[in-house]
Every structure is written in C-alpha cells, then in structure tokens.
Amino acid sequence: MGEAAKVLGLKSRGSIYRKIKNGELPTTPGPDGNPLIERDALEQRWANITRTRSDSPRPLRPAAVRSAPTAPKPPPKPPEQLPEYGESRARTEFEKANLLELERRQKEGQLLEREEVERAQAAAIAISKTRLLGVPSTAKQRIPHLSLEEVEIITTLIREALDELASWEVEP
Numbered sequence: 712m713g714e715a716a717k718v719l720g721l722k723s724r725g726s727i728y729r730k731i732k733n734g735e736l737p738t739t740p741g742p743d744g745n746p747l748i749e750r751d752a753l754e755q756r757w758a759n760i761t762r763t764r765s766d767s768p769r770p771l772r773p774a775a776v777r778s779a780p781t782a783p784k785p786p787p788k789p790p791e792q793l794p795e796y797g798e799s800r801a802r803t804e805f806e807k808a809n810l811l812e813l814e815r816r817q818k819e820g821q822l823l824e825r826e827e828v829e830r831a832q833a834a835a836i837a838i839s840k841t842r843l844l845g846v847p848s849t850a851k852q853r854i855p856h857l858s859l860e861e862v863e864i865i866t867t868l869i870r871e872a873l874d875e876l877a878s879w880e881v882e883p
Contacts, residue, residue, distance in 0.1 A: 727748075731748075736748065736756065737749075737756075840873060843869050843872075843873060844866075844869060844870075844873075846865065846869060847862045847863075847865045847866040847869065848862075850862065850865060
C-alpha cells in the first residue's frame with residue numbers, strides 16, 4: 712500500500728485502503744495473504760475512481776450538514792433525478808448560510824426559543840384573565856351604588872369575552 716501511495720503521489724495510505732475496502736480498487740491476494748495492487752495502469756484506475764463526475768455528486772460529510780430541527784426532510788429523489796454536483800453544493804452552501812444567519816440573529820436577541828415564548832404568552836394570558844375576572848368586584852368597591860344584578864351582568868360579559876378569546880384558533 713505504501714508503494715502505491717508513493718506512485719500516486721499521496722501523503723498517506725488511507726485513501727487507498729478506503730478504495731480497496733469499498734471495492735473500487737481491485738486487488739489480488741499476495742503470498743502472505745495481504746492484498747496486492749497491480750502496478751500496471753494503477754494511475755489510470757486511480758484517476759477514474761477519484762475524478763469528479765458530473766452525473767454522480769459526491770455525498771456530503773455528515774458534519775458539514777446540519778439541518779434545522781423543525782424542518783421536515785424531503786423524501787430522497789430517485790437516482791435518475793439527482794441534481795448535478797454544482798447544484799447540490801450550491802444548495803448546501805445556501806442552507807449553511809441560512810443556519811449561520813439564524814444563529815447570529817439568535818445571539819443578537821432577535822430570535823427566541825419557542826418554548827420560552829409559549830411560557831411567557833401563557834403567563835400573560837393567565838394574568839390578564841385574573842385581572843379581568845377581578846373587574847366586577849373592583850367596580851362594586853369603587854361604584855357602591857351598583858346592584859348585584861349589574862355586577863353579575865358585568866361578570867357574565869367578561870366571561871363571554873374570555874370564552875370567545877379562548878375559542879379563537881389561528882389558521883396555519
């Protein structure tokens with residue numbers, strides 16, 4: 712393997728081992744059981760294996776691609792519909808830039824965590840409900856001539872308004 716790496720001008724034998732393991736570089740068993748590579752046409756075979764092909768893009772490294780946790784993954788395309796390498800690379804770079812932009816905006820305080828916003832919204836709604844339900848008794852204290860029926864009407868109106876707000880749904 713070391714001699715093949717020297718012939719090909721490689722710094723290490725790792726690439727050769729991977730190509731042999733993947734079955735891309737043919738070998739023959741040697742007398743001691745170690746695989747041997749034919750020297751004839753080695754450079755040509757290596758060039759065919761490692762050249763960039765426009766019809767089959769190289770797979771991206773898992774560490775280079777980070778997807779947003781909430782984004783659904785599209786179904787894989789059949790092999791005949793795979794994009795060209797340049798298009799795939801452009802998409803990857805575009806998505807990386809989007810993720811970096813989101814991280815930057817989050818660090819600057821322009822974006823908040825969804826759970827944090829939901830907790831704050833729930834707390835604000837609970838406080839508002841409590842304050843609104845306390846309006847009839849406060850009105851009775853400040854306007855002593857209100858009758859109990861009038862206080863009950865105010866309470867009913869406030870409860871109806873709260874029920875209407877609670878049944879309101881956001882359309883997607």
